[in-house]
Amino acid sequence: MINDSNYEKRLREVWKIPQGLASITAVNHRVIGVRYIVTAFIFFILAGVLALMMVLQLSGDNNNLMSHETYNQFFTMHGTTMMFLFAVPVVEGIAIYLVPLMLGSRDLVFPRLNSFGYFVFLTGGIVVWGSLFLGSAPDAGWFNYVPLAGPEYSPGINIDIYTTAISFMEIAALVAAVELIITIFRVRAPGMSLSRMPLFVWAVLVMSFMIIFAFPPLVLTSIFLAADRMIGTHFFNVAMGGNPLLWQHLFWWFGHPEVYIIAVPAFGMVSTIIPTFSRRPIVGYLIVAISMVMIGVISFGLWVHHMFSSEASILGMSLFAAASMAIALPSGAQVFAWIGTIWDSKRVEWRTPMLWVTGSIVLFTIGGLTGPMLAAIPWNWQVHDTHFVTAHFHYVLVGGAVFPIIGGLYYWFPKVTGRMMSERLGKWSFWLAFTGFNIAFFTLHYTGLMGMPRRVHTYLADQGFDLPMQIMLVGALIFAAGLAITLWNVIASLRHGPPAGDNPWNAPTLEWSTTSPPPAYNFLYIPMVHSANPLWDDKKRGEEGPLGYQTGTDYRETLGTTALDGIPEQRLAVARPSIWPLVLALSVATVFMGSLIDLIFVPIGAVLSFIALVGWNWPGKQRRRGL
């Protein structure tokens, strides 16, 4: 047994996060997680500004605020940014930050890969947004249908940016998914069997598997399109026997699960926050976990419902319609598990995080109910590609995902920063956002039914959309004001928030057992777990205090456990800080982004990547031993 203070010192030493300029080499999961989250929220704000400007443009018929070129780039960038640069990275960032803490681990298993993923995401995002400021951003929609996006009808560089940046950034999503899965299976705290795993971690597990199955087809089809555009292949060229429907199938094979890739982790947050403030374990833990897995599986059988108006086989479509309706069951089960938990609670504490997730239940229900309607094929034909659909998926994605994410922000902010956010501002922010959101997006159901298609930069005077679009504008401004208050709250609380303490909400999961913010090594002792709500149950049994496993302090090390039952199995070595992930990310960026300028950059980037990989794996002073 090593002397405690000495042990702590040596842990601190070996897990030290590089500061100053050297912080670029940091690989600690909490550093990377925060980077992801902050970057993603910056993109969220940018894309939100685009949305406001679009609504402004639509607030009068034949409005001339912006040209059709600008508008088309705006709505494409709004969708692309929200999906690829905000939603996926933010949930991954939150997962990267929280999963090791919730599992009682010192880090993710592949910290360098993690850092590499972040730099890939960042460069990809900068290139895409740079193109917008240069006026040549993608402009064929985030779904980028061919032939419109093909070489003949979009000869400019706009779509090349889309194809290369998208396939490039998917690398980031994929590496994050891989390392999250392996982390979840290999380094859970001793005693944390799968059936004791926090629901948020279940959600992240489902999300990561979905990413692994959903993203490769997208990368593949982007490469097909890039090949059509750059070297004259004919995957989608009708004249040469190609078929535009191929794009639609491959895109929606990815695109539908994508929605759940974003929503499932958000569900996980709701399932985490509600029990905490209801002061009781969630009702139907197993059902909720299984529901998330089912959603993950079924969501791969729905993609054709995005194509009902292009397909003609009635039987085939009906099968997809049935599958689309079936997904309402696991979603409904979760909603009622949440309501049931509140119902069965003795006393609910209405703190800000709880408000946001409860509001999200209502919004998600509205979006969830228009979902099966859209699966009803004839109705789909009527409202497909109208504002009705825009309303539907904003209720699902903003109501069902962004609201819980903001709830999560209020919930975990104290853990991340050690300070509480203002409750008063939080509540103002919520009520404004909730009201504004409903005014703005409920109205869109209406304009959709009135006959307003999506993606139009203007409309005719006698179509009657002026008034509802002005109502929408008012709602959007209120919504934006609500969110702005949260932004202000974050900034102000960073400095002036009252100290949080380890566990301000009296929450049951492991991340609350360490200090706020946690030390670089997360836990002094790797905790032992006896139930799904360790902090509540340990307290009952009076087992607080330093009970757990020490790890070695010669190099970064965490405890490896078995995949199902969480039985300690090995001492896992974890990588040290390194500059090579950044170098590799830039080298791979040279391959992709360079190809926009000249194909010569492809081999150059490949050679650079090879060098970076060699450097990455070069044995250091400190030999890595996997014991």
Add this chain to the structure above:
Amino acid sequence: MGHRIITWRYCWALLVGSLVVLGLGGCGGVLSLQPKGPAAERIAELWWFQLLLALPFLLAVIILLLLAIRRNQRNDDTPRRSHGMRMIIWGGAVLPALAMLALMSFMIGTLVDVTEPVNRAELSIDVEGELWWWKIGYSNGEETIFTANEIHIPAGEPVALELSSDNVIHSFWVPELHGKRDLIPGNPSRFWIQADQPGTYHGQCAEFCGAQHAKMHFLVIAHEREDFMVWLEQERQPARLLIEGDGNFSGQQAFFDTGCSSCHTIRGTNAAGVVGPDLTHLASRIDIAAGTLSNVTGNLSAWIVDSQQFKPGNLMPPMPLQPDDLLDITGYLQSLS
């Protein structure tokens, strides 16, 4: 305790607010729910049916949440029976499963009703999506005549539409008559519409198709059967080739000389371009440029000189004409009825 008051009062405000929004929206034409033909009618029925299925769930969620909030604000510590599991089973499994079954069966019935009548159609019309207008063709077996952005049909019977595109994907949509069908290059498809009464119905491209997607409107004009036959006969007539001394002869000549004929067809003359709409009966059309402008003299000549001003990016270049050429051409085009 302050919460409760805010919550209830707020809920009422939200309810009233949304009813106001609904009311306002209801004043404008909610085209999808104001069917003017059998297909749209079936679809609207499907909507009301599924709304009826969905509303109880929404109400259940909201009411249960509010009750739950009140319930545990009572703050008594007596042990209570737990209802959560029962909620999951009924609200999350049994009832939604039944609702989905009901919706599925209703939907299949509707699906048959809105697809099958195409087989009974006597008349078949070609609809081609162009950048960014609609090319409409009527064939009598030997020859096909074309018009643009107006589909004339006989009322009271199903009319088949042969949809195709040789450029990008468009989507055909007349909300009052039927749902959408995409026009996908390389994948022609057969669709149908029916209007119960004579009248004019607005349609619009619904699949994003590039620069002027927003200005790709069209009209469906339904006539009584006899009137339709008269219209079709009239439409089949070519324009008269004018000769020296005829009223608009100089306009016709200017039309050839300034290059209009390289893009536009006027049947009966040498103008046989196929880039832009057929102008043989231009004067009989309600709008020009796919609903962008109404077909009156001022608009017509303004369009001819600089169409880019009204529909930037469209495929007709600005035509810098001499003032009297413009006058002549406009006069000539207005004589083509």
